[in-house]
Amino acid sequence: MTQATDTNRQIVLAQRPVGAPNADTLRLESSDVPVPGRGEMLLRTEYLSLDPYMRGRMNDTKSYAEPVKIGEVMTGQVVAEVVTSNIEEYQPGDYVLAGSGWQDYAISDGSMVVNLGKNPQNPSWSLGILGMPGYTAYAGLLKIGEPKPGETVVVAAASGPVGATVGQIAKIKGCRVVGIAGGAEKCAHAVDNLGFDACIDHKADDFAGQLAAACPDGIDVYFENVGGKVLYGVLPLLNPFARMPVCGLAAWYNLPGLPEGPDMAPAIMGAILRMKVKVQGFIIFDSFGPETYKEFVGDMTAWLKEGKVQYKEQVVKGLENAPSALNDLLVGKNFGKMVVKVGNT
Numbered sequence: 001m002t003q004a005t006d007t008n009r010q011i012v013l014a015q016r017p018v019g020a021p022n023a024d025t026l027r028l029e030s031s032d033v034p035v036p037g038r039g040e041m042l043l044r045t046e047y048l049s050l051d052p053y054m055r056g057r058m059n060d061t062k063s064y065a066e067p068v069k070i071g072e073v074m075t076g077q078v079v080a081e082v083v084t085s086n087i088e089e090y091q092p093g094d095y096v097l098a099g100s101g102w103q104d105y106a107i108s109d110g111s112m113v114v115n116l117g118k119n120p121q122n123p124s125w126s127l128g129i130l131g132m133p134g135y136t137a138y139a140g141l142l143k144i145g146e147p148k149p150g151e152t153v154v155v156a157a158a159s160g161p162v163g164a165t166v167g168q169i170a171k172i173k174g175c176r177v178v179g180i181a182g183g184a185e186k187c188a189h190a191v192d193n194l195g196f197d198a199c200i201d202h203k204a205d206d207f208a209g210q211l212a213a214a215c216p217d218g219i220d221v222y223f224e225n226v227g228g229k230v231l232y233g234v235l236p237l238l239n240p241f242a243r244m245p246v247c248g249l250a251a252w253y254n255l256p257g258l259p260e261g262p263d264m265a266p267a268i269m270g271a272i273l274r275m276k277v278k279v280q281g282f283i284i285f286d287s288f289g290p291e292t293y294k295e296f297v298g299d300m301t302a303w304l305k306e307g308k309v310q311y312k313e314q315v316v317k318g319l320e321n322a323p324s325a326l327n328d329l330l331v332g333k334n335f336g337k338m339v340v341k342v343g344n345t
Contacts, residue, residue, distance in 0.1 A: 011102035013068045020254040026323045043080035046343040049127035055253040074102040128337035129311040136284045137165035138296045144245035149174030151220035159186040161337035182332045208233040227251045235271040246281040312336030
């Protein structure tokens with residue numbers, strides 16, 4: 001199914017999932033292409049970003065953002081082309097970064113929109129290494145993790161868009177970097193292509209032992225975006241005054257309630273207390289000031305140009321394939337930053 005000029009395909013939240021989303025969670029609908037009014041523009045989606053936070057937005061629970069309503073278009077960042085515009089700052093043919101969600105077309109008044117220009121190089125990168133995931137890695141590691149030369153930095157989901165960037169920035173800052181990923185191929189990518197010192201397969205039966213062997217001097221910074229048994233393996237290795245930026249808990253997103261098994265709260269809180277660990281959660285959109293974003297854009301642009309940071313992207317073709325792709329992402333089947341190619345150009 002391809003994008004048309006006279007139809008707006010939309011993927012809406014049909015019902016709230018219990019556990020993992022299924023075929024009934026999201027629904028594909030079609031409507032007429034909307035017409036912009038005064039002070040508005042029509043955007044045509046070219047790329048849609050898929051990110052783990054989307055699972056949380058399906059729940060009707062208190063969080064940092066309002067949940068998606070039943071029947072509402074699923075939320076998400078996109079790179080889109082301006083089709084028609086009644087806003088002076090935006091012209092037809094401009095590419096923009098916007099939050100218009102899982103649909104072909106959307107009306108925007110320009111709020112929370114970034115103009116990328118007429119012919120941006122690698123436009124989808126604005127959803128990854130030069131967008132929210134890259135900024136999450138940069139600000140979380142440098143402003144909360146505060147890595148120092150010679151320290152050991154451990155990052156989970158090491159082949160994903162955030163984890164891969166965290167590890168590479170830590171290497172630039174002179175740290176020993178140990179990644180954690182699912183499978184030999186992803187671990188090899190982290191070491192051979194991204195420059196990590198080691199990468200441990202969390203699926204291995206002796207995962208905790210391998211992690212300990214890779215961190216003979218303990219762990220000074222653990223960048224948390226997974227949780228689950230990865231977190232449990234890290235806890236005994238944390239050094240005094242370790243820092244733990246927390247941007248996600250992907251291993252638990254699909255749980256309908258508390259995880260089964262023993263209560264790990266005493267172990268978690270005990271390690272934090274005994275090792276005097278700084279644990280700080282953050283949401284990238286409101287946890288840092290505009291000066292940090294300017295630093296990120298400047299540094300990351302330079303690192304990419306100099307070849308100090310490598311970036312891997314996984315492109316899924318077709319808006320209709322976004323739901324199944326998100327499910328793959330939530331269980332770690334992605335390899336790199338996952339985006340959906342919605343447009344035909």
